[in-house]
Amino acid sequence: MAGQVNIDLPRPRGEGQLRSEGPVIKVEHLTKRYGDKVVLDDISFELARGRVYVIMGPSGCGKSTLLRMMIGAEAPDAGRVLLDGVDITTADKRTREEARRKFGVLFQSSALLNGLTVAENVALPIAQHTDLLRSTIDLMVRLKLELVGMGDAADKFPYEISGGMKKRAGLARAIALDPAIVFYDEPSAGLDPVMVGVIDKLIKDLTSKLGITSVVITHEMPSIFRIADEAIMLYGGKIVFQGSPGALRNSSSPLVRQFINGDPEGPINAPRQLAELSERLFGSGRAPAGGAS
């Protein structure tokens, strides 16, 4: 009808919001094996709402595996994950789909679709999961891009933007549906220190301003101390540390100390092939006789 103003109200908030009063995520006795290798060995912890949790630990210790289990993307061999009180590990497709509305994920690769612009990438989950009008979706996309400082790059394609911008675009997409929880798998990998700081601040702001619970997998020590309300360190399939950044800094655990100091010697085994390669190239660490000092 001529002159009609196209106003559609966003559907009532709530679909992506938390229903239970309890922990946002409860991991109970989670165990995962690949072949003979036990990657997660009877892991249990709880995450409260509105806080930043960092999951850390050496490469291959099972951080991404734990993440996949927390979002219901892969089934554990034993134990379960309650996401907002719902067992996501045994949920049927419909229940998983409902749970899916409660969280966003920023994957390590950013996983943007190259054939779509930044704005179209952010619009995708909204179009997939709601029946909102294009005009409303555009508005939501603008808002999310502004939030991550990417308002000017809306019409660029992923190959036209830098790694840091890709991360921020991925973050805008992860929060497109106003999730209660955001998972980040190494959000700062490959970024310069200033951009790492920018991403850290974004994670902090989203958590405090939007009340989001953030679960951040990272190796970046400065980030861990900047953003974490609580850190969880995995090693050998177990949780070897759980506590505040202050407690992490003061921990006397040799595993924790080696990890936060980046010490090549210690109880954390570097991959054997790497140790052997180093031995072949440089010898066993003794200075060659008559060599330069």
Ligand SMILES: Nc1ncnc2c1ncn2[C@@H]1O[C@H](COP(=O)(O)OP(=O)(O)OP(=O)(O)O)[C@@H](O)[C@H]1O
């Ligand atoms: N689908 C799979 N099939 C077989 N083994 C797997 C599979 N996924 C992970 N693994 C193994 O499980 C272990 C943990 O892998 P995971 O990717 O969770 O480690 P990570 O802590 O995320 O490491 P990084 O810091 O390098 O990302 C590794 O030994 C890995 O090879």
Ligand SMILES: [Mg+2]
């Ligand atoms: Mg990983």
